[in-house]
Amino acid sequence: MSKPIDYVATFVAGRGAGLNERAVSGALYDAGLIDAGRDWLAEGLAVDAFLSVAGHDLADLRSRLLAAVADDPIDVIVQPTIGRRKKLLVADMDSTMIGQECVDELAGLVGLREHVAAITERAMRGEVDFENALKERVALLAGVTLAQVETLLTRITLTQGGRQLVRTMRAHGAHTALVSGGFTQFTEPVAARIGFHETRANLLEISDGALTGAVVAPVLGREAKRAALIELRDARALPHDATLAIGDGANDLDMLREAGLGVAFHAKPKVAAAADARIDHADLTAALYAQGFRREEFVD
Structure with a gap:
């Protein structure tokens, strides 16, 4: 049985901006994270990146990802996958x-x-x-x-x-x-x-x-x-x-x-x-x- 995914990071492009695989991969890399799968919710606008990071502090994950997109018109919301x-x-x-x-x-x-x-x-x-x-x-x-x-x-x-x-x-x-x-x-x-x-x-x-x-x-x-x-x-x-x-x-x-x-x-x-x-x-x-x-x- 596969291990459950703990958290999801949802990346959303700002108004008038776009989002692509390179931007998402770069943000995850800068945050020191590897996603366990992607799900595009709106092509070029919003994507879920699932994170298998058991034991990590949620506040720390949020801080690291916010820092990773700080210079880009991108929002990222990190939360547990359960109860979204x-x-x-x-x-x-x-x-x-x-x-x-x-x-x-x-x-x-x-x-x-x-x-x-x-x-x-x-x-x-x-x-x-x-x-x-x-x-x-x-x-x-x-x-x-x-x-x-x-x-x-x-x-x-x-x-x-x-x-x-x-x-x-x-x-x-x-x-x-x-x-x-x-x-x-x-x-x-x-x-x-x-x-x-x-x-x-x-x-x-x-x-x-x-x-x-x-x-x-x-x-x-x-x-x-x-x-x-x-x-x-x-x-x-x-x-x-x-x-x-x-x-x-x-x-x-x-x-x-x-x-x-x-x-x-x-x-x-x-x-x-x-x-x-x-x-x-x-x-x-x-x-x-x-x-x-x-x-x-x-x-x-």
């Missing part, structure tokens, strides 16, 4: 499933985009407390009307690969949730556009058709995101390894660490360094390739 297909997806919204930070977009309506964006950047880097930073930014939005919010919704752009990620996982029996430190006025329509089963987010206080500048308590932040993942996982009696979380900011860190596979997507340095996996170059379909899905299995 996930049954729960929990994803952040702003700068993850969409291309904007909604609070910054709202601030643009009152001429404070640059000021608010600077606070947002510090919060996402983990330099300031998320809850206090959120309250500070929302206080500046008093008077923005719901009609203005509706206009902003037409400018929200979905991140490439997000619909495919959510709809493909749903088609294979996974539950999907958009869990955001943002606001329900944005998460609900975005979740509907992408195809999420449900969403969790903060609620802006409204009076006479306009924002009051307050967030309705409790504020959904870093710990609440982790708690949401645990609640959704336990409600379905899923094991830890059956969960996938994706985010980009410091308020996603606890959620990423709680997941069976936590993916930092085009993330802030602190988040990318702490996550199990990172997507720095490719779009969100990389999270499907990481689960072993072939391109022809994607639901567009």
